Amino acid sequence: MYVGIDVGTSLVKAAAFDRDGRQLAVETRPVALEMRGGVVEQDMHAVYGAVLAVLEAVTARVPEPVELAGLTGQGDGVWLVDAAGRPVRPALSWMDGRAGALVDGWLADGTFEALFRRTGAALFPGCPGPLLAWLDRHEPASLDAAAAAVCCKDMVFQRLTGAGRAVTDVSDASMPFLDPRTRSYDEEALALLGLAHRRRLLPEVADPVATGRALGAGLPAGTPLASGPYDLPACALGAGVRAPGDGLLIVGTCLASLVAADRPALAGEPAGLSISTDRAGHWLRAMPAMVGTAALDWVLATTGTRHRDLDDLLTATPPGAHGVRVLPYFAPSGERAPFVAPGLRAELLGVCLESTPADLVRATCEGIGYAARHCLEAAGLTGPLAVCGGGTRSPAWTRLLADVLGRPLRVVEGEVGARGAVLAAAERHGVPLDAAAWTRPARTVEPDPDRAAYHAEGYAEHLELLAAARERARR
Template structure:
């Protein structure tokens, strides 16, 4: 049995696979996300306790021994721990918006562009650069008490194994890693005013860290690999490794990734280049802030259960009777394929005749247009795989294929956990048939007529977006 652990923002999961990649069992537990006044934080003890709980549940339900385990999890944010790996405060989530004023300043004075030219990363409020700078100014006692500023999976790995604090090149990619040398760019650290906090940065392992488990959740001695974080792990789990091929993750975060061997830091600053375990190979990433979270908000506001989504999507035509949604619901604005901390969602075209079906289709179409924008900016030229919670809706997948105007290789199940196992197997020299592990569960073809309709709708979306950005303060 091979075990993949995926420490998500809202749910922690552990999945068991056999040697052919067949998913045997999944254990999951929700975790809290405290949202208040633009702040977004998580209790590290709750997160770690949930990891142990799902592993206990998974291993107790299966008789097979654990061959090896791979770990992945949400990226960005700041997870401050002491020398024993214990939290010194709540984790600051990647969804946090407290540093938006600082980022606005860095956008205006050219700091954001300078960082992109050096590292290929376009900062957003919830990434470690602005968050550490904000904490240094407003909460220095937390940084004083910390030994290391980790990422989510690194905190969990340290607790599961007792290994020294460290991270990998994928998590370190935002925003301090030089993608050419695969080491921290101290010039960027200085530019962000963090040189005196340089000691908090976790050492970067060029290859994924490995260590035996101590016995919490996993049997003692289990071979465990740390990383990569969830976006590149999903790319591995979906088989997206050839240059030009892409992946769209329709989850809490709407993430567009395209594999590339071309590091071009000369274009418009947007998204980031995620370094991978293979030097000279990157993922050009455009991780938009909100994906299924936007649909969840509409469903909770209108009182529609998730199981009714497919029926509602089929109950109203393309265009949703004029209802249009700019799906920028995150309290910290947007980060891809542009950075706009003050941008907010807009719902237009609503009248007394509008139905719940119109609202649901409108937001799904808006998310589709945002996905198309991200994929174009990331340079998609090859095939496109899709994974994430949104794949559970066949009607949404048909709509998405139409909006994107291309076939979708739908990869269902725990794709991040699957990628974590594949990364662990590679690291430990365990031979697995990758093509069998990454087979799509379906291929959804676009309808030519609807694709043509949505091609025009996409241009209208870009115009509405330009207008919304033009109305932003400052």
């Protein structure tokens, strides 16, 4: 048995696979986010407890010895830990918006662009740079007390293995301090954000991922374990996205668009990031929009409808949702890809007394699709496109996405991030697995030509509405 652990933002998962990549069992546990006035935090004790719970449950269900485990999880945010990997304070989530004013200032004074030209990383309020700078100004005692500022999976890895020091991988280190050309920290990037005096908090970078053996909590003692890449590149690895130009769309809490590249992107409009991967000379041009299924969750809850009704709701109203349009920028920290706008907020347009819940739901799904198309174009998609994530469990929404994007979708099912984490661990620990078999898509969904043509016009309208909304957000 091979176990993949995916420590998500709202759900912690552990999946068991056999040698041929067949998914044998999955266990999940929810984890809470505390949101208040743009502040979004998570209890690290609860997150780690959920990891142990899913591991114990999945290994109990599949009575085979665990040969190997791989770990991935949500990226960005700041998880301050002591020397043993235990929390100094609650984790600051990647969804946190408290550093928005800092990012606005860096956008205005040129720091934002200067950093992007060095590292290929476009700052957003919930990434480590702005959050560390905010803590340095408003909560310096927390930084003084911490041994390291890590990402989610790094905390879990240190606790599972008892590692004597904090360590991260090249993918999580890519935002925002890693030079993608040298795969090491850029000291000038730290200085640009006024954080040179906090250099000691950056964890060691294991290139490409950290390896160790489990102590015995959750996993049998001695189990080989690897940590990384984080969830976005882990999904790309689990979906078989390797050749330059090939892409992946993850329809999850975060709407993430990834395109494989043979060089980092340091030119053009500063947005997204170039993620260093498990292979030198290979990057993922990432455009991780802030809100994906989270936007739909909000609309379903607000309209009093349910997730299980999504397919019926999408077929109850035609393309265009009777004129209702949704700009799906619901995150309290604004948007980060394929542009950065901390002040941008969602807009619902064309709503009247005749509008139905189905109209609002369909318009939201179409708006998310348009946002994905914008991100994929900016990331340079030229090859086949794979899709995964919770949103693809809806056949109707998957067909809608194919129409909105105007291209075939290779649907990869199951726990794709966990699958990628196992493949990364196998490579590092020298365990031979058939990557082609592990990453084979379940099916391909073709776009309808007429609906695709209709949505091409809808996409042009979306860009016009977005331009006006961005202008209002700047005032």
